[in-house]
Amino acid sequence: MNKLIIDAANEKIFLMIITNASIYNITHDNTKINYEKLTIIINDFLLSKNLKIADIGIIYINIGLASFAGIRNSMSVVKAFNVAKNIDYYCYNLHDFKDEKNLSYERIPDLCKKYKIKKNLINPIYIS
Template identity: 55%
Template sequence: MIKLIIDAAKDKIFLMFISDDNIQNVEHENNKLNYEKLSMLINDFLIKNKFNLKDLSQIYVNRGPGSFAGIRNSLSTVKAYHLTNDTDYYCFSFDDFSNEGAVKYEDIPNLCEKYKIKKNLINPDYSG
């Protein structure tokens, strides 16, 4: 069971996978070229850690606020993964967890469950 967190709404494109016994992350420059190849960045990250797309059980994607292009491309990429692999995805905002104080990325899956963040909910927030 591999969980993937994608955050392309901020200054860097951030990817993290969480497995039962391992957490790995990587950051990439937040620029147009990387947005256009986001699926390749994700695939390379998974391969580097000896996983593939079929290993993903859940994907968590930051829906904003933040970069319009980053949010749009990350949501499109996640929607494509859902359509091709039937992977569950959750769209969160750090604003959803404002009662939690400082939230770390590895906390996102548990917080989505705690706050009952709905599956497959996309309401992007581009302000900010």
């Protein structure tokens, strides 16, 4: 199962794709312009690795502690992927893993299992 890690809570927007065969990552400046085109950045990154959003099975998203705008925008994108493509997601905070000695993005999926991070922690109410 292909995994996508999104971290827009820090100085750079960080994206990582983990496939069965490889790990890819990319960073972008953390600017208002890039927030507004986050879906385009994600899509372009996926296409550069011959993937589509439908090829992603799980998304892991950093929800804090840092840039409110980055967290808000990345959460909006992930919720849209969840609603449109039924892609499951985990919301983590790097502080959840503060006891880990060798913390790296590649380990986020395993750490979410180890620390029993719950799926879909944010459930907004939609008004139709």
